[in-house]
Amino acid sequence: MKNENQKAKLCSEAVFRSVFDTNFKVLRNFLVYKFRGDTESAEDIAQNAFVKLWENCGILQPEQAKSFLYTTAIRLSLNKIKHNQVVTNFELQFQVKSAHKESPEFLMEASELKDQLERAINELPEKQRTVFLMNRFDNQSYTEIAAALDLSVKAVEKRMHLALLSLRKVVKNV
């Protein structure tokens, strides 16, 4: 009976909405980081992953939802890339948070550093880049990332470490 209730929970509009609110943005960003795609197609794939989640809400436990979304989204992306024969050689596009657009000097210095970091991040290996940006941009803890991507926390920590080491080399002469 307890199981029945939980199933009903994931299938209820309110619970589905809250799963969407907590996960949609980070899932979409994850796809952008991983495949360096444009935000538009990342949003389309993320939407489709939520559609699959809704279709399967009857056979999934709520705690499985997050990992299901990531696995499904990766599968859908790979299908799409294979199907369209698209080479994803997009560059990631970052923007500066409005709170930091204060002084013109800061803007000058920051934009120079931003360009260098952007380039360096684009060149990171996919696994390091994804984990690094999920942590830095979306404030996800190592434990959360490990759970979503089915990795050990130790692996996430290693990727973070190696990513920052690489970035350090590129921005040496700042």
Added chain:
Amino acid sequence: MEAQNETYLSDWLADKITDAQLKARVSAEDFEAYQKIKIALNGMEVKSPDMVQNFEAIQQKLVGKTHAKPKVVSLWRYASIAACLLVFMGIYHFFIAQNDVVTDFGKSRVITLADNSKVSLNAKSTLSYSNLFAYKRTLQLQGEAFFEVEKGSPFTVETPLGEVLVLGTKFNVLAVGDLFEVKCYEGKVKVSHQNQSIIVTPGESVRFYNGTSENWAETTTAKPTWISGESAFKKVPMRYVIAQFQNQYNVAVKYPKHIENIKFTGAFTHKDANVALQSICLPLQLKWSKNGGTIILSE
């Protein structure tokens, strides 16, 4: 220094170690660079998605979609597969499966069939019957067997050489090589061989071999002699007598080619090979000797 297992930079990013602890591990220049990267990244982001618009898009895509059904359904599928298998196994067991009874050298067996008919199977013989025997009384025989058949529906013994059809009787069937011999002890049997069929009454025997048939009558015992441990023959070609001897004692017998069709009348015991050899050889004035496991007959 940059060992694969180092994670001090990720520890620092997660505030697991302090700035001071990091400074102790890296140069001042490095620390300054890390600090700059950390701050710069804090001021950067990917454009946020429009949550309302995206949720509406999902709802649009959900129109007409249904939930995946719970796994209970597939359990039913397994249950029906299991049920089908059971039915097939049942059909196989009751309608198709055959029982084979095989006797070895010197052994005989008594089998009671589903209709209470009794079959005594002589040495080196095979009897097959289906699980449906009670409904269709048909069985297959190779070798020799004595039947005591309960009254009822037609009872058929099929051999590679011909068949025997009865209604309830006692009879002996011998089907070895090209020798087919039926002897009736009680009731009536109808023996078919190729295109001929002969009705055999109690005390009568019929024999087919070499394209000829013969039948004779004698005052008989109630059962064939082999059941009580003796093989009896009446004008049987020597090669069948020797074959029967080999089946009973599991030994190879060599004999001169020209004696194979000599008719033998007599009997030999199943209990003592030397006595049996004497019974066979004396009437024909043959000699025998043993060479290893082989018995050699000579004149």
